[in-house]
Amino acid sequence: MNPSEPTPLTARQGGPILGRVRVPGDKSISHRALILGALTVGETTITGLLEGEDVLRTADVMRALGARVERTGDQIWRVHGVGIGGFAQPANALDFGNSGTGVRLAIGAVAGAAVTATFDGDESLRGRPMQRVLDPLQKMGARVVHVADGGRLPLTLKGATHPIPIVYESPVASAQLKSAVLLAGLAAPGETTVIEAEATRDHTERLLKHFGAKVTSKAHGDHGRRIVLQGQPELEPAAVMVPADPSSAAFPLVAALIVPNSELVLDAVMTNPLRTGLLATLREMGANIEDLEKRDGGEEIADLCVRTSALKGVDVPSERAPSMIDEYPILAVAASFAEGVTRMRGLKELRVKESDRLVATADMLRVNGVTVEIEGDDLIIQGKGRPAGGGEVKTHTDHRIAMAALMMGLGTENPVRIDDSAFIATSFPGFVDLMRSIGSDLA
Ligand code: S3P
Numbered sequence: 001m002n003p004s005e006p007t008p009l010t011a012r013q014g015g016p017i018l019g020r021v022r023v024p025g026d027k028s029i030s031h032r033a034l035i036l037g038a039l040t041v042g043e044t045t046i047t048g049l050l051e052g053e054d055v056l057r058t059a060d061v062m063r064a065l066g067a068r069v070e071r072t073g074d075q076i077w078r079v080h081g082v083g084i085g086g087f088a089q090p091a092n093a094l095d096f097g098n099s100g101t102g103v104r105l106a107i108g109a110v111a112g113a114a115v116t117a118t119f120d121g122d123e124s125l126r127g128r129p130m131q132r133v134l135d136p137l138q139k140m141g142a143r144v145v146h147v148a149d150g151g152r153l154p155l156t157l158k159g160a161t162h163p164i165p166i167v168y169e170s171p172v173a174s175a176q177l178k179s180a181v182l183l184a185g186l187a188a189p190g191e192t193t194v195i196e197a198e199a200t201r202d203h204t205e206r207l208l209k210h211f212g213a214k215v216t217s218k219a220h221g222d223h224g225r226r227i228v229l230q231g232q233p234e235l236e237p238a239a240v241m242v243p244a245d246p247s248s249a250a251f252p253l254v255a256a257l258i259v260p261n262s263e264l265v266l267d268a269v270m271t272n273p274l275r276t277g278l279l280a281t282l283r284e285m286g287a288n289i290e291d292l293e294k295r296d297g298g299e300e301i302a303d304l305c306v307r308t309s310a311l312k313g314v315d316v317p318s319e320r321a322p323s324m325i326d327e328y329p330i331l332a333v334a335a336s337f338a339e340g341v342t343r344m345r346g347l348k349e350l351r352v353k354e355s356d357r358l359v360a361t362a363d364m365l366r367v368n369g370v371t372v373e374i375e376g377d378d379l380i381i382q383g384k385g386r387p388a389g390g391g392e393v394k395t396h397t398d399h400r401i402a403m404a405a406l407m408m409g410l411g412t413e414n415p416v417r418i419d420d421s422a423f424i425a426t427s428f429p430g431f432v433d434l435m436r437s438i439g440s441d442l443a
Pocket residue numbers: 027028029101173174175176177179201325326349
């Protein structure tokens with residue numbers, strides 16, 4: 001991706017959204033499958049891997065750390081891992097591009113290996129906080145050789161020769177932070193414990209169990225979890241099937257809700273309860289979303305049928321945020337097509353995503369004629385039924401702002417243009433073709 005050559009794109013009203021599609025594999029599980037495969041001796045096969053830029057960076061980094069990572073077919077990958085603590089000293093800085101998940105998880109994995117590595121990323125990633133992962137990892141014995149001002153990238157970390165298991169009470173609701181500690185804890189003797197006040201996505205825990213580690217997870221307080229990992233397990237290679245990413249499915253799903261006369265089936269969407277905050281919220285707003293067929297293969301999965309719906313504004317509680325943290329930009333689009341006020345509470349973490357997503361989301365709506373306010377960490381949207389549109393949205397190299405804005409333009413009176421569509425490929429390769437195949441006008 002060359003940031004000096006932006007590729008603008010415009011979405012406008014066309015026919016209904018109709019058809020049946022499967023969006024690409026889940027980003028969170030794809031990163032984790034590659035990293036756990038690299039930490040396992042033997043061959044791990046991954047099917048349905050998300051072949052987006054973010055995940056491809058993680059694949060490259062696992063290679064740089066000594067694992068053999070091969071693409072053997074369409075979304076089929078094979079990883080020959082080096083084992084826990086077995087990473088090789090990388091020759092160059094590890095470049096994670098735009099990917100916060102990739103870099104934070106890899107920092108955790110490297111913290112438990114006797115190597116020194118430099119982590120870096122693009123301008124957006126260099127602006128995001130890394131100190132939150134360094135704090136617990138230093139307690140586990142990793143040493144920060146260098147870190148840019150404010151706890152940012154680039155940073156150089158010397159992994160612990162003898163990692164120390166810790167009990168860590170996480171100060172932020174972050175699955176990336178939890179996962180970094182658990183991945184480092186794999187190399188530590190004894191129990192590593194993470195306590196979270198708000199439960200976050202549990203794909204790391206599920207996959208660790210799938211690879212044979214002992215992990216327990218118990219309720220903690222009203223909304224939290226206490227996760228205990230038994231260190232130094234014998235990980236066994238295991239086949240991983242990656243379900244469709246609910247955070248990607250969210251875009252065509254909301255398009256089908258707001259574009260008149262639409263009916264869309266989204267196949268095999270992961271419905272892990274720690275990822276379904278958007279579905280719960282949209283259903284409260286009156287969305288017609290039917291689970292056609294539910295199944296379970298390590299993660300809950302359902303085919304979802306979505307039909308155009310009259311939506312009403314709702315109050316979204318802050319404790320729901322971890323289960324829909326990436327979905328606020330597209331929920332904001334749905335809310336601007338609803339009747340009445342939607343208040344989304346407790347969105348502090350949105351400020352440190354690929355962009356300041358709280359501000360970027362508000363700006364996206366405002367330039368398209370929607371009345372919107374930020375009050376503290378809350379976003380308040382005055383639903384209008386059908387906004388005017390006609391604005392040009394600044395995406396700030398944020399893939400989710402880009403996709404949300406385009407979905408908005410499929411329903412607004414006037415077209416919506418985005419300044420750059422290139423970063424969509426970080427999480428949703430083939431997005432434009434998929435959307436066109438179900439009837440949307442993107443040009
Ligand atoms: C992710 C966790 C979330 C989310 C990100 C993916 C993960 O970030 O925003 O897209 O795979 O663990 P935080 O852990 O920083 O909330």
